[in-house]
Amino acid sequence: MNSERTLEFHPGPWDGAAVDGPPVALPQGARRSARPSVELTLLDTFDRRLFRRGKICLVERAADGTARLALRAFATHRAGHCADWTSSGLPRFAWDVADPRLRSELEDCIDVRALLPQCRLRRISQPVLCFPEAIPEPLRIYRTRYALMPEHGRARALPERLAVCWSAPDEKLARQFIERLLERGLLTPTPDDIWREALSAAGRLPVADELTSRPELAPDQRADIALRQILGTLFNVMSANEAGIIGNIDTEFLHDFRVAIRRSRAALGQLKGVFPARSIARYTRDLAWLGEITGPARDLDVYLLNFAELQGLLPAPVRDELEPLRALLSRESAAAHAALVRCLASPRYLRFKSQWPEFLARPGPRRPAAPNALEAIGSLSARRIWTLYRRIARASGAVDADTPSEQIHALRKTCKKLRYLLEFVQPFHETEQIRRPIRDLKVLQDHLGAFQDAEVQMAYLRAWFARLRQDPRVSSQTLLALGMLFGRFEQIQAARRAEIPGALRHFARKDDRNRFKAMFKLAVAAAAGSAGRQRVLAQIAKKQGESS
Structure with missing residues (x-):
C-alpha cells in the first residue's frame, strides 16, 4: 500500500503569481520535490464496472519511461494499492497483472472483462515556493496542471488545482493544516474528483x-x-x-x-x-x-x-x-x-x-x-407468469432419478422463460416483493443448470476424444485423462440429479405458491373485473389463514 496521501483543491483568491516567486522560508528539500510531467491513463471495462463500484484504475507513466499501476476509490486522498508496471503497453485483463494483491482486487471488480482506455491526462506538478501560510515541513503543496489528451486533436487544459501531499504518519497534521487553509479561503474545495472532471470533459459521463x-x-x-x-x-x-x-x-x-x-x-x-x-x-x-x-x-x-x-x-x-x-x-x-x-x-x-x-x-x-x-402489459405478463409457475410447480412431484435428461432440460428452459418475464415486470412491483421470487428461481436454475452443464460437457468430451484420438501426436496419457474427466462429469451429473427434486419442492412450497398467486393470479382477476378480484382475494386470505 502506498503511504502517500493527496488532496486537491482549487486555488483560493490569493495572489497566484506568488506561486512562481522566489522561495521564502522554503522547507528543506522542497526544490528536490519537483515532479516531472506524468502521463495518466484511466482504464475501465466496456460496461464501466470500476466506475459503478466507485473505483478507478490508472497507469501512471513518467517521462523516464517508468510506470506504475494503481487501483483506488474515487474522490479519496489515499493513493490506493500500486505496483510497478513494466510493460510498454496497458494491462488488458486482471490476469495480466503480476502483483497478486492488485490482480485479486481487479478480478473481484472486473472478472473476465477487458480493461479499455477511457481517457488520458498529462499532469505537470510544480512545488509551491511561496504561500500566504507557512507550510509545515513534512507537507508539500504542488501547483498541478492537467491537460486532457484526446486520441485525435489538440490537448485541452483543465482548471488548475493545488495538491496538498503528505505521508500517512502526518495525517493529523495535514488535516489540521487543510482545515486552516479552508477557513482562511486559501483553498476552495473541488466539486469533482479530477477523474470525474476528465471523464465529463471527454464525453464519458454520464455513463450510458x-x-x-x-x-x-x-x-x-x-x-x-x-x-x-x-x-x-x-x-x-x-x-x-x-x-x-x-x-x-x-x-x-x-x-x-x-x-x-x-x-x-x-x-x-x-x-x-x-x-x-x-x-x-x-x-x-x-x-x-x-x-x-x-x-x-x-x-x-x-x-x-x-x-x-x-x-x-x-x-x-x-x-x-x-x-x-x-x-x-x-x-x-x-x-x-x-x-x-x-x-x-x-x-x-x-x-x-x-x-x-x-x-x-x-x-x-x-x-x-x-x-x-x-391488453395491459401487467395483466398479460401476469397471466403467463402464473401459467409458467404452475407448470414448474407440477413438476415438483414428477421429477425423480428416472426422469429423462430431455425433460429436465425442458424444465430448465421453462424456468429461464419465467425468469425473463419476472425481470421484465420488476418495475411493476416493490423491490422486496419481486426480489424473493427471482432469488428463489435463481437457486432452482442453478441446480438444473449444473445438471445440464454436466450433460453438455460429456457430449463435448466424446467429440473431443474422437478428434484427438485421430492425431498421432496426442499421447495415450491425454486420452486417459479425457476418460477420467468424463467419469468425473458422470459423478457430478448424478449428484446434481439427486438435488433437483428437493430444489423443485422448495421452489413450489406453499408459502411461495401463495406469493406467486397473490402477485400474478390476482392481477389476472383484477383485469377480468372486481368480482373476480374479490373472489381471488378471499381465496388467498383463506389459504394464508390455513398456512398460519
Whole structure:
C-alpha cells in the first residue's frame, strides 16, 4: 500500500503569481520535490464496472519511461494499492497483472472483462515556493496542471488545482493544516474528483444506459407498445455489443449479445398475440438463427475461460495431459469466432439489423389486428407468469432419478422463460416483493443448470476424444485423462440429479405458491373485473389463514 496521501483543491483568491516567486522560508528539500510531467491513463471495462463500484484504475507513466499501476476509490486522498508496471503497453485483463494483491482486487471488480482506455491526462506538478501560510515541513503543496489528451486533436487544459501531499504518519497534521487553509479561503474545495472532471470533459459521463435491458414500463401500458419498448431496449444491447464481438475484445460482449437474443425470443414467445403473427415471423426466425450461430463461439469461450477448473477435476500428476485439449479448443475458438464475424457481415444479419428496429419504432395502431395488443402489459405478463409457475410447480412431484435428461432440460428452459418475464415486470412491483421470487428461481436454475452443464460437457468430451484420438501426436496419457474427466462429469451429473427434486419442492412450497398467486393470479382477476378480484382475494386470505 502506498503511504502517500493527496488532496486537491482549487486555488483560493490569493495572489497566484506568488506561486512562481522566489522561495521564502522554503522547507528543506522542497526544490528536490519537483515532479516531472506524468502521463495518466484511466482504464475501465466496456460496461464501466470500476466506475459503478466507485473505483478507478490508472497507469501512471513518467517521462523516464517508468510506470506504475494503481487501483483506488474515487474522490479519496489515499493513493490506493500500486505496483510497478513494466510493460510498454496497458494491462488488458486482471490476469495480466503480476502483483497478486492488485490482480485479486481487479478480478473481484472486473472478472473476465477487458480493461479499455477511457481517457488520458498529462499532469505537470510544480512545488509551491511561496504561500500566504507557512507550510509545515513534512507537507508539500504542488501547483498541478492537467491537460486532457484526446486520441485525435489538440490537448485541452483543465482548471488548475493545488495538491496538498503528505505521508500517512502526518495525517493529523495535514488535516489540521487543510482545515486552516479552508477557513482562511486559501483553498476552495473541488466539486469533482479530477477523474470525474476528465471523464465529463471527454464525453464519458454520464455513463450510458444503453446496456440495460429493463426499460421503464407501466403495468397499465398497452401490451404492443410495452413489448416494442422491451424489444427495442434489447436490440440496443445487441447493437452496443456487436463491435466488441467483431473486435474480439473480451468474451462478455458475446455473452451479453446472446442474453439479449434469448430475452427477445422469450418476450416474443411468451407474450403472444401482441403482434400479428405474419408481421414478426421472419424476425422470430432471425433471432433463432442468431442464437444458433453464436452458440459454438460462446461454448468455446466458456471452456477456455474455465479450463483451469477442468484440470482441477483431475489428480495433479495428470492435469498437464489436457494441454493438447486446450490447443484444440483454442484453434476451434478462433475458427468459430471467424465464422461468427462473417455471419455478422452477411446480408441476412444486415437486413435484420436495419428492419427490426424500424418495425419496433412504429407507433401502436389505433385498431390493432392482434388479439392481445390492447391488453395491459401487467395483466398479460401476469397471466403467463402464473401459467409458467404452475407448470414448474407440477413438476415438483414428477421429477425423480428416472426422469429423462430431455425433460429436465425442458424444465430448465421453462424456468429461464419465467425468469425473463419476472425481470421484465420488476418495475411493476416493490423491490422486496419481486426480489424473493427471482432469488428463489435463481437457486432452482442453478441446480438444473449444473445438471445440464454436466450433460453438455460429456457430449463435448466424446467429440473431443474422437478428434484427438485421430492425431498421432496426442499421447495415450491425454486420452486417459479425457476418460477420467468424463467419469468425473458422470459423478457430478448424478449428484446434481439427486438435488433437483428437493430444489423443485422448495421452489413450489406453499408459502411461495401463495406469493406467486397473490402477485400474478390476482392481477389476472383484477383485469377480468372486481368480482373476480374479490373472489381471488378471499381465496388467498383463506389459504394464508390455513398456512398460519
